Amino acid sequence: MRELKSIFKFMKGSKFIYLLSILSIILATFFTVIGPLLIKTTIDSIIGNKPIDSEQLAELINFLGGKAFLKNNIWIIGIVLIILTILRGIFLYLKNTLSSKSAENTAKSIREELYDHIQKLPYEYHVKADTGELIQRCSSDVETVRRFLAVQFVEVGGSLFNLIFVAYIMFNLHIKMALVSMAAVPIIFIFAFIFFSKVQKIFLEVDEAEGRLSTVLQENLTGIRVVKAFARQNYEIKKFDEKNCEYKDLTFRLIKLLAWYWSISDFICMLQIGTVLAMGSLWAAKGQLSLGTLVVFITYESMLLWPVRQMGRILTDMGKAIVSIGRIEEILEEPTEILEENYEKPQIIGNISFRNVSFAYEDKESVLKGISFDVKAGETIAILGPTGSGKSSLVHLLPRLYDYDRGSIKIDGIELKSIDKKWIRKNVGLVLQEPFLFAKTIRDNIKISNPRLNDKKVFEAAEAASIHNDISSFDKGYDTLVGERGVSLSGGQKQRMAIARTIIVESPIVVFDDSLSAVDAETDIAIREALNERKSKSTTFIISHRISTVQDADLILVLDNGKIVQEGTHETLIKEDGVYKRVYNIQSSFKDNVKEVNI
Numbered sequence: 001m002r003e004l005k006s007i008f009k010f011m012k013g014s015k016f017i018y019l020l021s022i023l024s025i026i027l028a029t030f031f032t033v034i035g036p037l038l039i040k041t042t043i044d045s046i047i048g049n050k051p052i053d054s055e056q057l058a059e060l061i062n063f064l065g066g067k068a069f070l071k072n073n074i075w076i077i078g079i080v081l082i083i084l085t086i087l088r089g090i091f092l093y094l095k096n097t098l099s100s101k102s103a104e105n106t107a108k109s110i111r112e113e114l115y116d117h118i119q120k121l122p123y124e125y126h127v128k129a130d131t132g133e134l135i136q137r138c139s140s141d142v143e144t145v146r147r148f149l150a151v152q153f154v155e156v157g158g159s160l161f162n163l164i165f166v167a168y169i170m171f172n173l174h175i176k177m178a179l180v181s182m183a184a185v186p187i188i189f190i191f192a193f194i195f196f197s198k199v200q201k202i203f204l205e206v207d208e209a210e211g212r213l214s215t216v217l218q219e220n221l222t223g224i225r226v227v228k229a230f231a232r233q234n235y236e237i238k239k240f241d242e243k244n245c246e247y248k249d250l251t252f253r254l255i256k257l258l259a260w261y262w263s264i265s266d267f268i269c270m271l272q273i274g275t276v277l278a279m280g281s282l283w284a285a286k287g288q289l290s291l292g293t294l295v296v297f298i299t300y301e302s303m304l305l306w307p308v309r310q311m312g313r314i315l316t317d318m319g320k321a322i323v324s325i326g327r328i329e330e331i332l333e334e335p336t337e338i339l340e341e342n343y344e345k346p347q348i349i350g351n352i353s354f355r356n357v358s359f360a361y362e363d364k365e366s367v368l369k370g371i372s373f374d375v376k377a378g379e380t381i382a383i384l385g386p387t388g389s390g391k392s393s394l395v396h397l398l399p400r401l402y403d404y405d406r407g408s409i410k411i412d413g414i415e416l417k418s419i420d421k422k423w424i425r426k427n428v429g430l431v432l433q434e435p436f437l438f439a440k441t442i443r444d445n446i447k448i449s450n451p452r453l454n455d456k457k458v459f460e461a462a463e464a465a466s467i468h469n470d471i472s473s474f475d476k477g478y479d480t481l482v483g484e485r486g487v488s489l490s491g492g493q494k495q496r497m498a499i500a501r502t503i504i505v506e507s508p509i510v511v512f513d514d515s516l517s518a519v520d521a522e523t524d525i526a527i528r529e530a531l532n533e534r535k536s537k538s539t540t541f542i543i544s545h546r547i548s549t550v551q552d553a554d555l556i557l558v559l560d561n562g563k564i565v566q567e568g569t570h571e572t573l574i575k576e577d578g579v580y581k582r583v584y585n586i587q588s589s590f591k592d593n594v595k596e597v598n599i
């Protein structure tokens, strides 16, 4: 019951409200149960002549004026019944608002904790995680828990109290009638419990089918341009139809099963009420049961059966809530990245030295093997190599997105692993291969690292990234809203926005991970020149497949299969036989016709 413990943990701040809510439902049940007893007393002792068999009711009757007075003023009983109903209504209202309030609070704290935790999970986790699944856990799983807490959790307390209280009164009134009245209770409970445990599988299947339907929809809408470009609309429509039909069929199956359940359970209830009526009338005719008691039993019967029928449902919903909280816990148990360490926070200048660095993703084969090189602050290092040779892996070590397994990386003489992660990330600007822009204005996207930066800084960064003129040509300039994932911008514009966003920070170390690939050669040169002219020159890493992009670098590394196979400057490398010279020859011979040749 680890999951139940977790639910209680999230309810921490709302426990008192829950208690009030349970108290409200108990009081509502109390006022519901009192009504039929008053009717019984009226029939048996006020209209009839039987003595009142409960001290409390006798006191109430005396308070209202006594038996004789009430017999002539029976409307007073009617008013008391209305007051009881109003009180019941008030407490039911209180129960509903209180439990909804605390459920909302609990759901809010689950969502907050989840979101905070997801933000703190390591880069590695997000690389592998299925975003759709994470969204589902943060939304529909939290919703299942919320629904359970808002509706059913308090209902369990209310139903139990109802069952115990009603059974207690029944046994006090007439033992034989109580036994008859309760005969179907275990049958209905077991039937409900077995039925809902069996259909729980279908409930889950419906949930999963709904998840698959939303995944198809989400994927299609995100990749709509690819769908259109490949004229795949019909295929996508068919795929959606399949998932839609699957969801409809499963839901229909569930509804049919539920219809069966409610009909059979109604039948058992009716049979039970019929038995109570028949046996009650028989015993009443024989004088073994008063008319008033018969009325009480008939009224209590439905009060007893309805919550028992619901109980099976509540128990299975509890099962669903437990599954959901388990899925939420799974994320919360993922170890977070320790960012706020008591590690060093040195002033970073940008001298970097790699010595025999090796790195592997988890237990796989090393993707970097014995990498060694030195860079002085302000220098530019270019990295070239075939796809999968380890270029991105190498630069991802710098902001400690991953930690190297062997060897040593020193930044200004300090071992990288001993530098605080948050600190080093503030000092290493990374322009990723696939830039992601937020659905904000261009200005806000550029100054995302520090919203307090002034427009002058924004314009400077945009100019250095050769995007200022493009932005100025838009109707709303820097206030232009970037659509979801920046759909209104071209690939090259998005890349340049990402560059502006990184260089505005003026980090001492900047990494361009193949982030000039979507801009033409002239813009590429313009950006690099602008970067060189900046006051604070950063140590710059450039990953590129284009010789023209890397040729001015102070040091060029050629990687292959995780190893440095060549290193030097453009001048030295074109004189050496090797990959660099080969690529250079291919690219320069096709210079006029082909802009770039990938190696």
Ligand SMILES: Nc1ncnc2c1ncn2[C@@H]1O[C@H](COP(=O)(O)OP(=O)(O)OP(=O)(O)O)[C@@H](O)[C@H]1O
Pocket: 127, 361, 367, 385, 386, 387, 388, 389, 390, 391, 392, 393, 394
């Ligand atoms: N998160 C990851 N988990 C496991 N393996 C990975 C991960 N990222 C990359 N790899 C593997 O590591 C190797 C090096 O990948 P890396 O992205 O560093 O190459 P690259 O030279 O930058 O390639 P490209 O030019 O295509 O971007 C590849 O074999 C790749 O499959």
